[in-house]
Amino acid sequence: MGDWSYVAPGYALTAVAFAAAVLRLHRRTRADRAAAARLAALRRSRRTPPVPPP
Amino acid sequence: MATIARRPAPQPRAHPARPSGARNRSRGARLLGALCGSRGIFWQGVAAAVALGASAVVSLLVVPADAAQGDVQRLMYVHVPAAWTAYLSFAVVAFASAAYLRTGRVHWDRLAVAAAEAGVLFTGLTIALGSLWGRPIWGAWWTWDPRLTTTLVLLLVYAGYLAVRGLPDNPDRGARWSAVVGLVGFLDVPVVHLSVVWWRGLHQPATVLRPGTPTMAGSMLAALLLAVLAFTLLWAYLVAARMRTERAAQRTRRELLSAPVRRGVQPVAPVADLVATAPTPQGAGSHG
């Protein structure tokens, strides 16, 4: 009765679930790194003394 | 006019009992710091991947099939570790929630969120694999087996935990609410399990799904322990990475409040897309 038609989907489902989780986390890390970079740029630009209005 | 001798600025005297710098942190804290650093997480990921690969190979090919159930029993090497990891993350959520309520430290809340999200993944996996395995053995996708039902209730509690986080407009309050839901859910689990066992009225000995009985062949037990280790490593990787993203999100949110940035940005949308749409800074500094 050893029947692989249940084992295969089981392992496949596990692999897909893990891959999806890791991918989601990776995408979030990249988005956070981009956000931090933008903020740093914004902060640097703020620090330069603004030109007095004409 | 005599130039006033500039007194050297007083050096920040390191507190005698606690020498400043990284050395003063205890060994454990330093190790934890290393583990949670972005490099540490990367190596955690690699270790988890290697362990999972090895475990898959071992449990699919190397280990003999079960005498009674045949190859279907190989599902045990994914279902049982997933169940173990689901309950592990639920215990971590409850512990971290209690610690967060007790001390108010933010890192406990981050640990709780990370564990809850990992918990949802593993709980869902456990239920899916459990019913997949139950189908050939018991002939039905779902039997009110006490453990499967308790795991389902667990999944509902996780859903409540994550749903409650976003409700109040104050993120601190959302964290507190979810901590309470996590704790109450955790207190529920033993009662749920006991009720379902009595409810079914069955007191038959542990079904074949219950692992760990020493009667199992040595190699099978070894394969199972390897799988449990692999799943736990992956769980640790997911939690550590998720905690870093949570910390980065909170740092960005606080960053948005600092005066120089605040004037340039009118924060209305959630942080992620908010920063993406932040207008290019006005004033002389704009080099966009």
Add this chain to the structure above:
Amino acid sequence: MTGEALALAAKDLRLELRGRHAVSTVLPFAVTLLVALGLALGPDRPLLRQVAPGLLWITVLFAAVLATRRSYELEGEDGALEGLLLSPADPAAIFLGKAAALSVQLLALEVVLVTVMALLFGLPLAAAPVALALVCLLATVGLAAIGSLFGVVAQAARTREGVLPLLVLPAAIPLLVDAVRATSLALEGRDVTGWLGLLLSFDVVALAAGTLLYGYLVED
């Protein structure tokens, strides 16, 4: 602490007598749900008698959600909930007061529901009235505790609609299972002490959690 809890419970019950929300909306809803469920399952009397406990407690569960939402809506109407929280009363006292008031309302509701079910489904109430009463009492206290605890979350949350059932129902699952089983055993006149013990342990957990954690839910 108990003085404040009693004062709060008395106030809630007086509000209930004045507004008669439980009698005018929750009770009709419960009876209608019961009759609808009964009709859905067909006229077969032995079947109805077998599922009657399940129907009863599903109806009580939803009635509890309605009653909890109403009890906290009355507080939120004019900001009275904030008035309560800004009083030097201990949050645990507020929780216990609300839970007590809710328990009384639900018990009154159950008395009516059980008599209606006895008539409609021909339930042998005389079999073990004491056991049945005890089961109802313990189950209602647990339900009121969970309702009061999560009611404040539903009231203070931005999107109010689906929050309360989402939080109350998963937490009340063990209660539902125990109450249904105990009720059916009580109706058959069999021994229910084991189940009463389980219900009691659930109540202790729910009340303890409520007393300790209510403070965290209400603080902004």
Add this chain to the structure above:
Amino acid sequence: MGGAGGFRHVVRRRTHPTCRIDAHAACLDGVTRVFGQQPALVRVRLVVRPGEVVLLRGTNGSGKSTLLRVLATAVTPTHGRGCVFGHDLVTDRRDVRRLTELVGHQTRLYGDLSAAENLRFVARMHHADPALVPAVLEQVGLLEVADERTRGFSQGMRQRLAMARTLVRAPSLLLLDEPYAGLDDQAGSLVHALVAATIRRGGAAVLASHDDLVGFAADRTVTLAAGETVVVPQPSLLSAAPGGLT
């Protein structure tokens, strides 16, 4: 340390040493409060001494109400520290709540209870003497409607009842948010009587108001703009010359 029930959970913030001395009726030390993404209060510093009446001025949304709600511990400051009569705003909440009363546009009444019943409930929750209720109702001019349900009251009558609640409680720190909105002159004088009574008891009062105080001298005026205190040079006696940022 009578932490408010379950709220011992708190970021371990030591109150600023100068704040701890009881000389201050209320002090906010760099309090910031953020709602979602909008900072309602940004690093507000405020010291109120006993016997002082402080007037908060500022446009809508400048953070006046939030500041009063932070003092009344209805809202937790996101950053910064504060204390009322030496009790920290975040850890000693029950003591702060015993001493303060916040009167806002929400009058916190139960529609189905009568005026007298509402006040008796407040007296029991605040450990005050219920016997005071008739006298207080007479003082605010609601004695004849004492047994009617508050659902039928007008906004002015409800605010008088809110003031009656304050008289029953006799708080040390009075926080009034737009006390004059919707009140006739006679009720306006009630507000002055209320503030004067609090001051006589050695308490302090903080009022947030748009319209000028008629015949009333605020000891100090603090102007708020976009959540930050703005120093506006103007004579402190408001009745002399209405000025400041409006």
